[in-house]
Every structure is written in C-alpha cells, then in structure tokens.
Amino acid sequence: MSTSWNRTGENKPTVLSTLPKELPLDFLKTITGQFAEERILGVGAFGTVYEGTMPDGQKIAVKRLAENSPIARDKAFNSEVQNIMALQHENIVKLVGFSHEGQKKVVLNNGRYIVADIVESLLCYEYLSQGSLQKNLFEVPILTDWDTRFKIIKGICKGLVFVHSIGIVHMDLKPQNILLDDKMVPKIADFGLSRLFGQEQTRMNTQNVVGSYGYIAPEYLYRGEISNKSDIYSLGLLILETTTMQKNCPGNEPSAGSFIKSVRENWTPNHIVSQFPGSDGDRLQQVNKCIIIGLECVEIDRQKRPTIENIVDRLNGLCSSTS
Numbered sequence: 001m002s003t004s005w006n007r008t009g010e011n012k013p014t015v016l017s018t019l020p021k022e023l024p025l026d027f028l029k030t031i032t033g034q035f036a037e038e039r040i041l042g043v044g045a046f047g048t049v050y051e052g053t054m055p056d057g058q059k060i061a062v063k064r065l066a067e068n069s070p071i072a073r074d075k076a077f078n079s080e081v082q083n084i085m086a087l088q089h090e091n092i093v094k095l096v097g098f099s100h101e102g103q104k105k106v107v108l109n110n111g112r113y114i115v116a117d118i119v120e121s122l123l124c125y126e127y128l129s130q131g132s133l134q135k136n137l138f139e140v141p142i143l144t145d146w147d148t149r150f151k152i153i154k155g156i157c158k159g160l161v162f163v164h165s166i167g168i169v170h171m172d173l174k175p176q177n178i179l180l181d182d183k184m185v186p187k188i189a190d191f192g193l194s195r196l197f198g199q200e201q202t203r204m205n206t207q208n209v210v211g212s213y214g215y216i217a218p219e220y221l222y223r224g225e226i227s228n229k230s231d232i233y234s235l236g237l238l239i240l241e242t243t244t245m246q247k248n249c250p251g252n253e254p255s256a257g258s259f260i261k262s263v264r265e266n267w268t269p270n271h272i273v274s275q276f277p278g279s280d281g282d283r284l285q286q287v288n289k290c291i292i293i294g295l296e297c298v299e300i301d302r303q304k305r306p307t308i309e310n311i312v313d314r315l316n317g318l319c320s321s322t323s
C-alpha cells in the first residue's frame with residue numbers, strides 16, 4: 001500500500017497506512033470526541049466534516065453524511081466509496097477508510113416513538129491542513145503569491161487528467177472542492193457527485209442536475225449533457241478565479257456570465273502588467289496563458305473547449321495552442 005500521503009514521519013508506515021478500510025462506528029466516535037462541535041472542520045451539502053485524531057496523533061477528516069442525505073443511501077454511498085478508493089493520485093484527496101453501520105435509534109414515526117435501524121455513513125479522508133482553495137483565495141490572509149497559485153492551477157489540472165483518464169467526470173469542480181495540504185499541494189475533493197461513464201457523453205434528465213450553480217456547464221444545466229467538457233467548463237472558472245483573485249458570482253448570481261464577461265473585457269496584457277507590478281516576463285506570460293486557457297474553457301460551444309491534456313501541455317510550455 002502506498003504511504004506517500006503520510007507526512008508525519010518521512011513516509012514510514014504508521015497506523016493510518018495499515019488502517020482497515022472499513023472502520024467501526026465506535027472507533028470514529030472516539031477519535032472525533034463523539035462528533036464534538038469543536039472538532040467541526042466544515043459543513044457541506046451532504047453532511048459535517050470533523051477532525052479525528054488517530055491513536056498515534058495523526059489527523060484525519062471524518063465526513064459524517066446527514067441521515068436524510070440522498071447520498072447516504074446504500075447504493076450512492078458504496079459508489080462514492082468505490083470511486084474514491086480506486087483513485088490514488090497526488091492531486092486527489094485520498095479516502096483512507098469508511099463506516100456504514102446500522103444503529104438502533106428512537107425516532108418519531110407518525111406521532112409515535114419507535115426503535116428504528118438508522119444507518120450512519122462516514123467517509124474518512126487524509127487531513128488537509130491548509131483548507132480549501134476558496135478560503136485561500138478569498139479569506140484573510142489571501143494567497144497573494146503567484147508562483148504558489150500557478151503551482152496550484154497546474155496541480156488541479158494534473159489531478160483532472162487522472163480523473164478523466166479513468167473515465168470519471170467529477171461534476172462539481174469549484175474552489176470549495178480543492179483542498180490544500182501543508183505544502184500547498186492541491187487535491188481535488190468530493191467525488192460524491194461523480195459517476196462512471198463508459199461513453200464520452202451521456203444524456204441526463206435535467207431535473208437531476210447536480211453540481212453548483214455558477215460552475216455548471218450550460219449544456220449540462222439546460223440539456224443534461226455530461227461529458228469531460230462539462231468539467232473543463234468548471235475548471236476554466238477555477239483557473240480564472242485563481243489567476244484574477246476575483247470571485248465568480250460575487251453577489252451569489254446564478255450564472256458565471258458577468259464574471260466571464262468582466263475577465264474577457266478587462267484582463268488584457270496591459271491590465272495584467274498593472275496587476276502584477278515588478279513581475280518578470282515569464283510570470284506575466286504564465287498569467288496571460290492562464291487567462292487565455294481559462295476563457296477557452298468557458299466557451300459556450302463545448303467543442304471549442306480544450307482537452308485537459310492540451311491544457312497541461314500548454315501550462316508546462318510543451319505546446320502553445322489548442323491545435
């Protein structure tokens with residue numbers, strides 16, 4: 001088993017690397033102080049994330065899915081577990097264990113208290129100390145250093161190459177779903193919404209659209225069409241936000257239209273020079289390249305969006321355009 005994620009002891013195996021994949025609920029209760037409020041790292045759409053401390057002192061993140069969460073049903077839960085467990089990449093958040101146990105609980109049912117079997121579903125991830133990209137871009141202290149932001153953009157793209165290479169469309173790329181480790185290496189999180197596709201494109205009922213408004217590709221939002229290119233659209237917004245440090249949908253608007261328009265109109269080469277004073281030519285070129293690539297990614301016509309492989313080659317200076 002790979003132990004490359006172990007940062008406490010120069011890659012020597014620790015309790016975490018030998019952890020059984022399926023963990024007893026009682027163990028997870030113990031390491032999170034009975035899901036104590038002060039251990040909460042954040043709350044997402046499907047549940048609450050707690051900090052857990054392993055017996056050797058190493059931290060993990062324990063996501064406790066809400067009982068009424070649609071994802072907590074057996075099928076969706078198992079599919080998320082299997083998706084993530086198969087994913088092993090430097091730029092993907094690692095799932096280190098899970099628990100899916102029934103518990104007897106007293107619940108109110110049609111005005112009467114009954115004892116019911118309630119399934120508690122939990123996912124345990126490697127702990128990422130620097131939090132989300134959203135926090136690093138828009139909360140104090142903001143991540144002003146361009147070299148780190150460029151490294152983050154390249155890391156996210158490398159992670160997405162891997163995701164697409166194994167036939168998965170992530171479907172919810174956004175700055176909240178990029179987490180950073182202690183060396184500011186980005187990790188793509190939250191595969192709860194991803195599905196496996198045998199074909200390049202699948203049609204879905206638009207009623208079932210998943211993802212986050214402002215980041216969803218228009219063909220998916222309006223016609224339910226999913227492909228790798230829907231992730232490329234969301235990635236474009238991530239690249240533009242990370243480059244400009246400006247928020248997509250600043251006033252909680254439903255669409256990215258005004259953000260994209262403002263980047264397209266304002267982020268000219270001259271504007272870039274004024275935004276990065278004192279930067280050398282290489283850096284200015286990197287910024288310019290990110291703006292160009294980001295804007296190509298958010299083209300309405302998905303055929304015009306670049307592939308993730310092309311994006312990585314261009315960021316690494318291996319080629320200069322989509323062709």
Ligand SMILES: Nc1ncnc2c1ncn2[C@@H]1O[C@H](COP(=O)(O)OP(=O)(O)OP(=O)(O)O)[C@@H](O)[C@H]1O
Nearest residue numbers: 041042043044045046049061125126127128132176
């Ligand atoms: N592995 C982790 N290490 C450290 N903190 C984490 C980890 N996973 C999640 N968190 C924290 O918990 C918060 C909630 O995460 P969660 O994945 O549940 O929701 P989200 O991605 O923010 O939102 P949504 O569920 O709507 O996509 C994150 O913003 C982050 O601050």
